[in-house]
Structures are given as structure tokens and as C-alpha cells.
Amino acid sequence: MSTVIDRSQADFHRLAGFLPGHQTPWIADLRARALARFAEQGYPTPREEAWKYTDLAPLAGKHFQPLATRDEVVARVAIDDYVLDPQWPRLVFIDGYHVPALSMLPAGVSLAPLAEVLAQSPDTIKPLFTASDEARGFAALNTAFMSDGLCLRLTPNVVLEQPIHFIHIAHGGARPAASYLRHLVLAGRGSRATLIEHYVGEGADAKAGALTSTMTQCVLEEGAALEHYQLNEQGLSVYHFSSVHVHQSRGSRYVSHNVQAGARIARSDLHAVLAEPGAQCVMNGLYFGRGRQIVDNCTFIDHQAPHCSSRQIYRGVLDGESRGVFNGHVMVRQDAQHTDAQQMNSNLLLSDDAEADARPQLTINADDVKCSHGATVGQLNEDALFYLRARGVAAERARAMLVQAFAADIVSHMSAERVRMHLDALIAARLGR
Numbered sequence: 001m002s003t004v005i006d007r008s009q010a011d012f013h014r015l016a017g018f019l020p021g022h023q024t025p026w027i028a029d030l031r032a033r034a035l036a037r038f039a040e041q042g043y044p045t046p047r048e049e050a051w052k053y054t055d056l057a058p059l060a061g062k063h064f065q066p067l068a069t070r071d072e073v074v075a076r077v078a079i080d081d082y083v084l085d086p087q088w089p090r091l092v093f094i095d096g097y098h099v100p101a102l103s104m105l106p107a108g109v110s111l112a113p114l115a116e117v118l119a120q121s122p123d124t125i126k127p128l129f130t131a132s133d134e135a136r137g138f139a140a141l142n143t144a145f146m147s148d149g150l151c152l153r154l155t156p157n158v159v160l161e162q163p164i165h166f167i168h169i170a171h172g173g174a175r176p177a178a179s180y181l182r183h184l185v186l187a188g189r190g191s192r193a194t195l196i197e198h199y200v201g202e203g204a205d206a207k208a209g210a211l212t213s214t215m216t217q218c219v220l221e222e223g224a225a226l227e228h229y230q231l232n233e234q235g236l237s238v239y240h241f242s243s244v245h246v247h248q249s250r251g252s253r254y255v256s257h258n259v260q261a262g263a264r265i266a267r268s269d270l271h272a273v274l275a276e277p278g279a280q281c282v283m284n285g286l287y288f289g290r291g292r293q294i295v296d297n298c299t300f301i302d303h304q305a306p307h308c309s310s311r312q313i314y315r316g317v318l319d320g321e322s323r324g325v326f327n328g329h330v331m332v333r334q335d336a337q338h339t340d341a342q343q344m345n346s347n348l349l350l351s352d353d354a355e356a357d358a359r360p361q362l363t364i365n366a367d368d369v370k371c372s373h374g375a376t377v378g379q380l381n382e383d384a385l386f387y388l389r390a391r392g393v394a395a396e397r398a399r400a401m402l403v404q405a406f407a408a409d410i411v412s413h414m415s416a417e418r419v420r421m422h423l424d425a426l427i428a429a430r431l432g433r
Contacts, residue, residue, distance in 0.1 A: 021118035034143035044137045053325045053357045054296045064178035064211040084418045090165040096147040096179035114149035128184045138241040142215045146182040154191035163194035170201035170210040183216040187224035194227040202235030209237045216244045220252035227255045234262040243269040250276035260287040267296040274308040285314035286410040289322025296325040303336040312343040318354035329361040343373040400431040
């Protein structure tokens with residue numbers, strides 16, 4: 001572990017003068033404190049309860065190096081296969097840096113690459129970095145090395161008719177490359193928007209591998225609504241770690257669609273605070289594992305105010321020797337009376353060697369609530385398979401139909417039709433149809 005820490009400190013000293021906002025004292029101090037926190041603990045280990053089922057040993061011998069400048073980015077990357085709708089506004093990033101030539105910014109919306117904001121008007125977004133002071137592990141590294149990302153600010157009552165599509169491509173090179181992305185979303189009172197975070201790419205050298213670390217902070221003011229997609233389709237040579245922090249005000253609505261279908265190890269942390277009455281939080285998750293993949297989902301919903309509701313439905317499809325983890329925690333504070341919180345995790349094992357670890361948790365400190373949680377782990381229903389086979393459906397097709405039906409319960413809740421179509425094709429490809 002000391003080697004990892006020493007390398008991170010050396011990288012930081014090498015890059016400090018290139019990182020956006022390095023001339024702003026509070027940003028430099030924020031980065032330095034985050035690096036110090038990482039130096040105290042290093043990478044998380046299975047000895048930590050939240051990482052009990054995810055062993056990061058495959059990372060131990062790798063030195064993931066962030067690119068020093070935007071000039072190192074390879075801009076000649078075809079993105080046609082990654083564009084879900086050519087009419088949608090989009091920001092394209094390669095190995096942690098914005099590529100303006102491939103992006104298409106919307107008119108009339110305050111949307112800009114984070115590096116640009118940190119360089120030109122950093123004080124305007126200083127209050128949005130509150131979660132950074134508590135960051136540990138990969139989130140601390142993200143704060144120390146964040147190179148770019150998106151900064152979206154919605155004025156009160158604005159409604160975006162089209163989703164904003166963020167595309168990050170892990171291209172890398174002959175050495176293990178690291179990308180550290182930070183996204184900030186401030187949804188003003190009564191605003192409405194859809195944001196799609198899309199992570200793709202194999203890394204140029206599969207043996208070298210790549211690391212993608214993202215941190216997204218969303219602040220929803222009174223009555224705001226944000227539909228937030230996270231689609232991870234990165235190659236099996238990539239290690240993907242994402243962290244989302246959401247703060248909700250009165251009457252706001254946050255909907256998360258979290259799809260993990262790529263990376264050798266994928267870890268998703270999602271933390272929502274329902275701070276004022278009437279806030280609603282919905283978390284839909286769908287994850288796939290194959291080969292020796294590890295897919296780890298950790299959620300925490302903090303009910304701090306009365307008359308709030310939350311819904312969590314996560315489903316996993318695991319094949320080969322993969323492992324899927326769901327660690328969901330709902331906290332109901334003492335003042336959060338009349339809370340309505342539901343949580344469910346279901347896992348489908350397609351092989352005898354696949355493994356699912358489900359830990360739904362409820363902590364209730366109020367006495368007038370409606371809460372439930374549960375988890376299931378099982379294989380394909382033999383009666384359903386027999387029913388299809390008896391009606392002339394080939395064995396592999398019958399199997400694929402049942403898996404797609406299992407996943408459709410999550411996909412059907414997505415309002416973006418293009419995303420639904422994309423995921424239907426992705427699932428079909430995974431099942432060999």
C-alpha cells in the first residue's frame with residue numbers, strides 16, 4: 001500500500017502546476033487535504049465493512065498515471081457508436097479531458113467543462129464542493145487529481161427538453177492511464193433536466209489497463225427534478241469507481257438509473273440526503289457480471305425530514321465467475337416522521353460459479369413510518385423454461401427471453417427511449433441473440 005501512496009504523491013507533485021484551478025488558493029488547499037486523507041488510508045480493503053466483498057488486489061501492481069495536459073489526449077477517436085441521439089447536446093471527454101471538436105453544447109443553458117469554470121470563475125462553484133471535505137479512498141484521489149468534468153447550472157423554472165449526453169472514452173496508451181472526472185449539477189428552483197453519464201472504451205492497451213474515477217455532486221433546490229443516468233460500458237481492462245452525492249430540498253425529485261455493464265472491477269457509491277419535507281428519491285439499478293468481473297453497488301439514502309419517500313430497485317444478472325454486490329442502507333432520522341421507504345434487490349445467477357452478496361439495511365429512528373426491504377438470489381425458473389421449450393422455443397432463446405424479461409423491469413422505468421433501445425440491444429448482445 002505504501003507504494004501506491006508514494007506513487008500518488010509523486011504524481012501529484014508532478015501534475016500540481018497543470019491541474020485546473022491550481023492558482024486559486026482554496027482549490028489548491030482542497031486538493032492537498034484530499035491527498036493527505038488518501039495517504040492516511042490508501043485504497044480501501046475488505047477489512048472495511050463497506051468493501052467487505054470487493055478485493056482490490058488486481059490494482060496493487062499497477063501505476064495508473066493521469067495525463068499531464070490536454071495536449072496528450074488523442075482526439076482522433078470515432079464516437080459514432082457512442083452517440084445515442086445526434087440531436088442531443090453532448091460533452092465528449094477522452095482520458096479525463098474535454099474535446100471541444102467532438103462536443104455540441106446547448107444554447108441558453110449554463111453548461112461548461114469544469115476545467116474552464118475552475119480557471120475562469122472558480123468562486124461561483126465553491127459551495128458545491130462540500131462533499132469533497134469528507135472524501136476517502138478513490139473519492140479523495142478524485143478530489144486531488146480532478147482534471148475536468150461538466151458543470152451544469154439550471155436557472156429557476158427552466159425545463160430542458162432534451163437530455164444532456166456526457167460521453168467519456170477511456171482511450172489510454174501503452175501505460176496504465178487514469179481519468180479523474182468531477183461533475184457538478186445545480187438545479188434551481190422548479191427546474192427540470194435529464195443528464196446521461198456514459199462511460200465507454202477499452203483502453204488502447206488491454207494489458208496496461210485504465211482507471212476511471214468519477215464524482216458527481218447534485219444539488220436540487222425546491223421543486224427541482226433531475227433524471228440521472230449512469231451507463232458504464234467500459235472494457236474489461238478498465239477499473240471504474242464512481243461516487244454520487246445528492247442533496248435534495250423541499251419537494252424535489254431525483255431519479256437515478258444506474259447501469260453497470262462493464263469494467264473489470266466496477267464500484268458505484270450513491271449517497272442521497274432528503275433534507276426537507278416532500279423530497280422524493282428513486283434509485284433504479286441494473287448490473288451485469290461475466291468472466292471474473294466484480295460489480296459492487298453501495299447506496300445510502302438519508303431521510304432527514306418528514307413526509308419524504310424513497311424507492312430502490314436493483315437487479316443483477318451474473319454469469320461465469322463474476323460477483324455482484326448490493327449494499328443498500330436507508331437511514332430514517334428521528335424527525336423524519338411519515339417516511340415511506342422501499343428497498344429491493346434481486347439477483348439472477350446464470351452459472352454455478354457466479355456469486356451474489358445482498359445486504360439491504362434499514363435504520364429507523366422514527367415511529368410513524370412505512371418502510372420495507374428485501375433481497376432474492378436465484379436461478380432461472382425451470383418451470384418457465386419448460387413452458388417456453390414445450391412451445392417450440394429453442395433452449396438458448398428461451399433462456400435469453402427470461403433474462404431480458406428480468407432486466408426489463410428496470411429498463412422500462414427509463415423515460416429516455418433512446419437509452420431503452422440501446423440497453424435492449426446491449427442485453428441482447430450479451431445473451432448472444
